[in-house]
Amino acid sequence: MNSNYNFAYLDEGSKREVRRTILKAIALPGYQTPFGSRELPISRGWGTGGLQITLSLLLPQDVLKVIDQGNDDSVNAVSIKRFIDECSDVETTTDSTKATLIQSRHRIPEIPLRNDQILVLQVPEPEPLRLVEGSEALTRQMHADRDYSLMWLRLFEDLVQFGEITAAAGYPVMVEERYLMSPSPIPRYDVPRLNMSECLCLFGAGREKKIYAIPPYTSVEALTFEDVPFSIESFGDQACAKCGAVGVFLDEIYDQRTGEKYYQCSDSGYCKSRVENAV
Amino acid sequence: MRSDPALSLKNLTVCYGGGCEACRGEMAKGMKKNRCPVCGSIWALREVSLSLFSGEILGVVGESGSGKSSLLKCLYFDEIPLGGQLTLPDIAENAFSLSRQAQRRIRNAHMGMVHQNPMLGLRMDYSAAANIAENLIAANCRNVRLLQDRIDELLDIVEMSSYRRRETPRHFSGGMQQRVQIAKAIANRPDILLLDEVTTGLDLSVQAKILDVLKKIIRDFNISAVLVSHDLAVIRMLAHRTVVMLDGKIIEQGLTDQVLEDPQHFYTQQLVHSLLCI
Structure with missing residues (x-):
């Protein structure tokens, strides 16, 4: 550990603020909670949202696993692991069962996670409605009104044009039948695994300055028409x-x-x- | 036609610009023009009251800026009025004071709107089928088979070939775009249809076809309609009753033939006279 850094890089005040945001996000499953995203020594879009969550929650006794598209050895995963190692000295692992904190991009580990583990997912675009509405003011209004008909329309348009719903990664889901949420660009295969998951799932978007959460045992349903069932790869x-x-x-x-x-x-x-x- | 009103509007007031001491209250009513000389606010609608009866087509005529489109926007809950009361069947409260969600529910279940400009009423990047399905989906229909069947039915009603369902409206002619808009507007079998200059900008033969389609729909499905138009010929052809608006006020109203054959107000006389001159 490089002693010039504070433990886990961020100052304690920043960590506290991120943790408060996480608590709010847990209290409102699926709701995108704004937070003051900090500057980090990696670029926006390279996992700064997930990294800030990880750094804020990290304790000296934690065992950390970082994966990128399921891979422990990809550039992004190795860089993040090396950075955290430099500023915290926590133990790292490639074994999902041993990890207490798992930061991931685009995948959920294959084995079902336990309720003493936390999964942190990096999110490039937290707003699922951005695909159908460019205005932040209007998408917030839609969430407030629980008006997601435009997303349904988008799915229907796919069925009209291609005979199937083409959304592959980041398939929109309803959390606790209240908020429409982007599960980050995970494949469809991983979407049902979020439903009633035992572990706490946190989603961080550093560039968009949003954190949202799926607490353990929360209902997460992929948007599907009555007669077109949701299918996985x-x-x-x-x-x-x-x-x-x-x-x-x-x-x-x-x-x-x-x-x-x-x-x-x-x-x-x-x-x-x-x-x-x-x- | 039944005598119970499909909607009843009382003292509808819309102001763009907030108003000032000088133009609020009595001044707003008393002002000759609808623009406040002090603050420049536009009183688009000034205590407008009207009723629309079941199965009736109510024509609204007036010059540009007289408040016709603002009236339709308020009825479709696209505009928040400064004051006024909208009474709808089976809704005890003033519909203008309901929550946005409740207004949206009413709009999805009971109303359809056809805009003058198809860009306002249609999503140009989505197929015709998806455009027609939008109101059905907004009204919580989540069954693709039902949606497809209803779309086919609606395309048939507006006399459009179903093979064009996958094309986007940006590739359609003006008349075709209006047909898609009409199909979208009647998708949920609304009680009230709001038609804002539906035939403006179309050539005469297309105008006639669109008007025939509208007339048939309104008759067959017993829909009440508010028809805004500059074109007195369109009003004469479709409207049972007509109101004439000027500077945000209704200056004359009555049976369409009565208003057009025997206009009482000077402005209406000018309007009818201008039609004869053309």
């Missing part, structure tokens, strides 16, 4: 080429030399633990 009977897992979210990979297509677990920590257990 299907990989058929494909198995992970490394660990042989089936029924998990897989990445499609092409071998550069042979051009052969194969599949691999998107959650690298999960894959690694399966391989180690098998050995």
Whole structure:
């Protein structure tokens, strides 16, 4: 740890303010709570929202896991891990079961999380209605009125034009039948896993200065028409080429030399633990 | 036509600009013009009262700036009036004093609006089908099969080919855009249809077709309508009763034939005379 930094980089006042915002966000599941987003030594759009939540909640005894698109070793994950390590010295892990705090981008870890864990998701665009309405004033009004017909219209337009709903990542969800929420750009596969999840899920958008939350055991429903059920990505009977897992979210990979297509677990920590257990 | 009113409006007042001591109260009523000489506020509607009866088409005529469109905006809850009372069947309170959500519910269930400018009434980036479905979705219809069936039915009513349902209105002619707007407006089987200069800017043959479609819809579905138009020929063709507006006030009203054949107010006489001159 570099002793010139305060523990977990942010000053205690800033951390307190972020924690207060988190408490408010937990009290209003799915509501985008504004907060004073701080400057960090990484660029906006590279996970500053999630990072501020992580830094505010971090305790010396925490075990941290940082993943990017399910991968523990991607540039974004490694950079964030290295930064936190430099200013806090907390233990880091790739094992989701050991982590107390998991910061993620675009994925939820494969194993179901427990109620003593916190999942922090980085969010590029917190407003699900931005796709259909450009004005912040109007989207706030729509949330206040619980008027989400424009989002439904957007989904219907997809059905008219393409015969299916094309939204892949960040599929809009209703939280506790009150607020429409963007679950961050997680794949559809992860959306049902937010419903009644045991762990606390926090969402941070640093550039947009918003934090929102899904407390444990909260209802999270994907928007669906009565006769068009919500569907998740299907990989058929494909198995992970490394660990042989089936029924998990897989990445499609092409071998550069042979051009052969194969599949691999998107959650690298999960894959690694399966391989180690098998050995 | 039944005699119970589909809506009843009392002392509707709309002011753009907030007003001042000089133009509020008695002055607003007494002012000859609707623009306050002191603060420049525009009194778009000054204590307008009218009733619309079930199955009736009420024509509203007047020059530009007389308050016709403001009247429709207030009736559609797009404009918050300074004062006035709107009474609707089965709603005990003044509809203007209801919450925004309640007003939206009333609008979705009981009203449809066709704008003069299709850009105001349609989403140009969405297909015709989605545009027509918008009001149905706003009224909580979440069944795609029902939506599709109703869209086909509505396209048939407005005499549009259903193969154009996937096209966006920006690729349609003015007449086609108005047909989509009409289909959207009647999607929820409204009791009241608000028509704001629906045929303005269309050529005569298209105008005639649109008016025929409207006439048929209003008759077949027993809808009450408020028809705003500059065109006295359109008013004569469709409206049972007509009100004439000038500077935010109703200056004359009566049966359409009576108003057009025997106008009492000087302005109405000029208006009818100008039609004869053309």
